Amino acid sequence: MVRAVLFDLGGTLVDYFDQKEFSFVLRQGIFLVRHFLDKTSHSLPSQVEMWSRVESENHTSPDYRVRPLEDRLVRIFGINPDDGATIEAMCQAFMKPIFVRGMCFRDSVPLLEWLKMRGVLTAIVSNTPWGSPAHLWREDLRRFDLELLVDAVIFCRDVG
Numbered sequence: 001m002v003r004a005v006l007f008d009l010g011g012t013l014v015d016y017f018d019q020k021e022f023s024f025v026l027r028q029g030i031f032l033v034r035h036f037l038d039k040t041s042h043s044l045p046s047q048v049e050m051w052s053r054v055e056s057e058n059h060t061s062p063d064y065r066v067r068p069l070e071d072r073l074v075r076i077f078g079i080n081p082d083d084g085a086t087i088e089a090m091c092q093a094f095m096k097p098i099f100v101r102g103m104c105f106r107d108s109v110p111l112l113e114w115l116k117m118r119g120v121l122t123a124i125v126s127n128t129p130w131g132s133p134a135h136l137w138r139e140d141l142r143r144f145d146l147e148l149l150v151d152a153v154i155f156c157r158d159v160g
Contacts, residue, residue, distance in 0.1 A: 002120055007150070009126040009137070013108040014144060016101050022129070028097035030054055030076070036093045037077060040086070045078060057130075066156045068131045069094060095136050098129060104144040112149035123152040134158050 010016045017025050030050070037044055045053065053076040061067050073090045074081045081087075115122050124146070128137055134155035141147040 004121040004123070005115060006123050006125050009124050009141075010129075013105060013112075013124070013146060014140075015103045015105060016098050025097050025101070026054070026058065026130070029094040032093040032096055033073060033077065033090045036089060037079075037086075042077070042079060042086070045076075050076060066131045066160050068157065069128075069133060072130060091133055091136065094130075095132055098132075099136075099140055099143075102140060102144070104146070109145065109149065112146065116149060121152075122150045123154065124150050125154045127156045131157060 007013055011018070034044060034050065044050070057067075057072040057076060069091055070087050071081075073079065073094065074087065077090070079086055079090070112122060124141070126137075128134065134157040137155055138147060138153065141153065147153065
């Protein structure tokens, strides 16, 4: 008898992008962050320097620990790491092209409801692109009405 089922989020319950599309989505996210910062009084690195920094940040940690999006964006754009409001807005801008693509798979909600009715415990255990903040992903779960259908949600940012 099955007592619990663990789900990944992207590609399992919600379609955001596939691996071959990530480069395009990454470029869109960086462009939107730059556009946001361009409207503020922040000085920006040149395009060449910015893309060089993006390239240097586009890797997994050798020990597979999470490399938070906030830290990456601070290094790419040279923003004061204590400017929390700006950094939060940068993260939201970065995530916009990912969330805009998100479409809940047709069978996700009915399956989770079916499991819940049968008393099967369910959880979402998922990585996030570029170490993006868990609270943004939880907001997206609410958009798809998935958060209340599972018993637990754990993102890589929750555990490092």
